Amino acid sequence: MRRVVLLVVLIMMAPCLAVQAHTPNVMMSILKEEGPVPENVVETAGLVEGDGIKFKVGDSVNNTSMRVSIDLDKNGLFNDSSDFISPWMVFDCVYDENGTLLDENCSESVVFYFNGTNGSGIYDYQLERMVNDSHTNVWINSIFVGLDVHEEGGLPSVGDCFGAGCEDGVSQSSESEDEGLEKYIPLLMVVSAVGLLGVAISMITEEKEGVGLIRSDDGSKKDYVGNEKVVNIVINDSVMMGNLSLSEDE
Numbered sequence: 001m002r003r004v005v006l007l008v009v010l011i012m013m014a015p016c017l018a019v020q021a022h023t024p025n026v027m028m029s030i031l032k033e034e035g036p037v038p039e040n041v042v043e044t045a046g047l048v049e050g051d052g053i054k055f056k057v058g059d060s061v062n063n064t065s066m067r068v069s070i071d072l073d074k075n076g077l078f079n080d081s082s083d084f085i086s087p088w089m090v091f092d093c094v095y096d097e098n099g100t101l102l103d104e105n106c107s108e109s110v111v112f113y114f115n116g117t118n119g120s121g122i123y124d125y126q127l128e129r130m131v132n133d134s135h136t137n138v139w140i141n142s143i144f145v146g147l148d149v150h151e152e153g154g155l156p157s158v159g160d161c162f163g164a165g166c167e168d169g170v171s172q173s174s175e176s177e178d179e180g181l182e183k184y185i186p187l188l189m190v191v192s193a194v195g196l197l198g199v200a201i202s203m204i205t206e207e208k209e210g211v212g213l214i215r216s217d218d219g220s221k222k223d224y225v226g227n228e229k230v231v232n233i234v235i236n237d238s239v240m241m242g243n244l245s246l247s248e249d250e
Contacts, residue, residue, distance in 0.1 A: 024050050024051055024052060024113065025046075025047075025051045025052075026051065026052045026053070026054050026111060027041065027045065027047055027052070027053045027054065028053075028054050028056065029041070029053055029054065029055050029056070030056055030058040031056065031057050031058055031066045031068070031089075031127060031129075032058045032059055033059045033061060033064075033129075035127065035137070035139045036055075036127050036141060037058075039139070039141045040141045040142050040143070040144075041053065041141075041143040041144055043144045045144070046146070047114070047143070047144065047145055047146065048120070048145060048146040048147060048148045049115060049119035049120045049145055049146070049147060049148045050113070050114070050115050050119075050148050051113070051114060052112060052113035052114070053111070053112055053114075053143065054109055055068045055089070055109060055110050055111075055112075056108065057089045057090060057091045057109065058091070059091055059129070060091045061091075061131065063131055064091065064129065064130070064131050065088040065089060065090050065129075065130050066088070066089050066090075066127060066129050066130070067086055067088050067089065067128045067130075068084075068086045068110065068125060068126070068127055068128075069083055069085045069086070069125060069128070070083060070084040070112060070124075070125045070143070071083055071123055071124045071126075072118050072123065074121070074123065074124070078126050084112050086110040086112075087105070087107050087110070088107075088130070089108055089109065090106060090108060092108065093107070093108055094106070114145045119145065119147075120146055120147045120148075121145055122142055122144050123142065123143045124140055124141070124142050124143075125141060125142070125143055126138065126140050127140075127141070
């Protein structure tokens with residue numbers, strides 16, 4: 001029984017021991033004839049460190065190619081030494097009948113991930129458009145990359161509110177905790193069922209142990225079942241012999 005209880009406790013503790021990890025997301029930016037869409041990646045886009053952005057050419061004009069540069073060192077310049085410079089990309093690469101790329105240097109899109117030293121912050125990026133090997137347009141926009149914050153319960157932070165004036169905040173916090181506990185209701189139901197099963201088994205075992213044979217003070221044998229006793233009585237000089245069923249009170 002102790003092993004069952006230990007297993008149940010470990011199962012209940014498992015959600016608390018689990019560590020949440022951020023799964024990288026990839027945002028799409030379409031490079032059109034009129035410029036990138038969206039133009040600027042703003043804070044509400046939800047792009048955070050660890051995520052990536054995919055630049056895909058959507059300009060189908062013949063002999064058009066595009067290139068993206070991200071100013072990672074934030075010095076206002078776009079160069080190969082410290083910034084991200086994509087290859088020149090086209091709308092559609094050429095493949096053979098087997099789906100093999102004929103020109104291994106041909107690219108239709110590129111993905112850049114904001115991690116490591118290039119994490120949160122605001123970055124400028126440049127989009128260049130070239131038609132027939134001549135530059136036609138240049139756009140400069142920005143990308144907002146937020147912090148990847150995992151809020152965990154624990155000690156209060158600096159600036160947390162305490163006292164009567166913070167009742168609203170406490171109420172909201174309680175509601176959030178109640179919503180979080182709802183997912184544990186199925187687990188609690190299973191634990192309750194296991195507990196009831198253990199109590200039933202214990203009661204059956206005790207009932208079986210309650211059936212036995214005792215010997216009375218006068219040396220006669222008595223069988224008892226629960227609260228009732230069956231006493232074997234021998235009446236000498238009588239023609240009657242038998243068992244008499246008595247309650248424990250009698």
